[in-house]
């Protein structure tokens with residue numbers, strides 16, 4: 001069923017660009033401990049070959065029709081009887097609609113109901129033409145029935161769609177969608193159940209994500225920013241200045257792919273080498289408002305955390321936690337004192353410092369990573385009910 005080297009590969013889990021809301025396995029705020037011998041749901045994403053774009057766009061227009069029909073049905077129903085129709089009555093109304101397979105318009109109606117109930121109002125109309133056109137989206141339920149996997153792609157709605165099969169499609173398919181991104185590329189997204197069969201690593205690690213280095217690990221190792229990224233960024237700036245829009249877009253795509261590759265490689269390595277991983281919850285949205293904005297927006301911290309969390313979710317017996325990183329720089333990882341640690345704006349330039357209370361000499365980032373590891377441990381301790389005073393002064397969320 002699976003390639004032998006399957007467990008060392010990482011499925012892409014990029015969020016579909018359409019309105020799909022497919023399940024991602026774990027976005028663990030606190031400790032996410034993976035049970036032994038389990039399965040996880042992952043979204044597998046494949047690029048659909050360009051020759052199918054026209055047909056997909058046509059189907060997406062039918063999806064838009066169904067979506068907007070649901071909106072119209074609700075407005076009518078509300079006027080006549082002041083009710084919001086449920087899925088059963090919407091599906092009944094759609095019964096004769098045979099431009100799309102049944103499992104497609106049911107998925108559209110179901111998603112329409114989900115967004116309506118979430119926001120407590122009629123979802124926005126989808127638009128098929130013009131400048132404000134909604135990105136193409138064709139959802140379906142019960143993928144194992146609507147999709148027939150062939151050598152080159154999948155058969156869907158009486159057509160074979162060829163895809164770039166960078167890996168085999170798992171057998172246990174659940175729901176899925178075709179979706180279009182902003183540059184007009186189409187993707188096939190399938191939520192699949194796969195065995196959590198990665199082999200767990202040894203030991204624990206705390207990770208301090210930062211600007212100077214991409215990440216500093218509590219064992220003292222550093223992950224720098226890849227050089228080729230800044231080279232491409234310079235190229236991108238040049239193309240933008242020269243006004244070459246098409247070229248700039250192309251470089252942009254390349255930079256994004258390079259960055260994703262880098263994040264995949266590093267997160268896989270960490271998930272393979274360590275059994276317990278704690279990451280600081282550094283927030284790029286907050287930092288992006290400061291002067292460091294440019295490097296912050298580029299760093300991909302949240303994508304990295306997301307990758308780590310699902311890769312560790314596929315590893316039975318491993319733990320993943322996100323820890324509050326406030327004070328992690330200022331606090332001495334040996335004695336817990338906050339005297340002498342780098343503080344405020346002036347402290348940003350301090351690379352190493354000595355604790356005034358216990359005299360330990362600290363590298364700024366390694367010390368932060370050690371504190372993050374300690375906080376993560378304490379989150380785990382709290383969940384098992386063992387009290388711990390360390391979390392108090394570390395300003396832990398659960399403390």
Ligand SMILES: [Zn+2]
Nearest residue numbers: 332335355358
């Ligand atoms: Zn100290």
